[in-house]
Amino acid sequence: MGRRSDHSREELRSLMLEEGRRLMGEVGFHRFSARKVAERVGYSVGTLYNVFETLDALVMAINTRTFTAWTAFMSEALDRAGRRDRIAVLVQAYFDFAQANPNLWMAIFDHRLPPGMVMPEDERAERAKLGAIAEAEISRALDRPIDDRIVVLARSLVATVHGHCVLALGGSLAEMGERRPVARALDRVRDSLRVAARGA
């Protein structure tokens, strides 16, 4: 067959992205495959490789989409929180999204782009938003404007929460007997905020 013009280039791209996203959510990174995506959208493998340069590019696009949904989820949680304990809300939202979409969330970190391949600038920017949210909330919690120290602390606290989340989803924390990983992550964040508040 040749050009079917059932869908334009862009339509096809977002169709495959959407279906790829669904597949990733269902089967996870490990069982994700280009052929399955192609079959689901009703095109052949060749067409998929025509639209996406490589499978890594498709996975990366899916992951960026997940990242966007994740940060949006956290922003909305913050919006609903108002003046309440926004740090707790943020940490909880971090976990909630991951636990509600384990396959999608884990795929972000399971996927390592091959050496030589670089992330497009727009995708990189999309992913930087998480850091920005953290910076804003920590600045607010400490009642101090964002400066270098806040930026460094924000990154580090994201890593702290991430560590708890990643081990919780992998089952390691449960196996060690920890049943409230979110509470523990929040404890650690509070510890550091307390120290930062005193030392200011």
Added chain:
Amino acid sequence: MGRRSDHSREELRSLMLEEGRRLMGEVGFHRFSARKVAERVGYSVGTLYNVFETLDALVMAINTRTFTAWTAFMSEALDRAGRRDRIAVLVQAYFDFAQANPNLWMAIFDHRLPPGMVMPEDERAERAKLGAIAEAEISRALDRPIDDRIVVLARSLVATVHGHCVLALGGSLAEMGERRPVARALDRVRDSLRVAARGA
């Protein structure tokens, strides 16, 4: 062909484990394959599946071995440290091993055992040693005997350091502009130890 008795069952097992370990270190979880291991030890795939029930079992055995080497590495670092800042040494050793053996270290967390498969008890015990080391050192740092609160804190601080380490190796922290992830992890651990010391 049949039994060659070049190697006994146990010899064959540890041969495949050793060669599998080497392969994992060279190519990483993503490019690891049963056939390559079989070829390297000079046996066929079938023999490998005769010795190891499934590929997941081999990977799990390799990862447990890595875990053992890792905890040994940290213990030795602590032994050399003597009375010096043992917490700093421990955090540094956590990172050092991971950075020196990225493929082996990441494989531990890349591998998710399929639903239904459970980790053998001896392997689980081997992996629990990391928690024990952390508990002992935190108990020592706070000059308090190990109790429930120390156990909970130790797990959480391991998760904290882990988060920094995993994001550092994945390149995320570097991309966010953080160039001293070990120092940041140590900062967070110190924050929590300080709070724990005051609140005791």
Added chain:
DNA sequence: ATTAAAAAATAGACACTGCTCAATTTTTCC
């Protein structure tokens, strides 16, 4: 020593994977 049973190792097959590319079909444009 001969033979039968058990164990070990293998080759080969199955259905799958990422990826490529010549061939084919459709659309577009003159």
Added chain:
DNA sequence: GGAAAAATTGAGCAGTGTCTATTTTTTAAT
């Protein structure tokens, strides 16, 4: 209408995990 361009296909390659039938070797029993 016809030529050029673009889109789509699916066969093909080299690889994967896993399983089964088969062959070979070892062991045990006569």
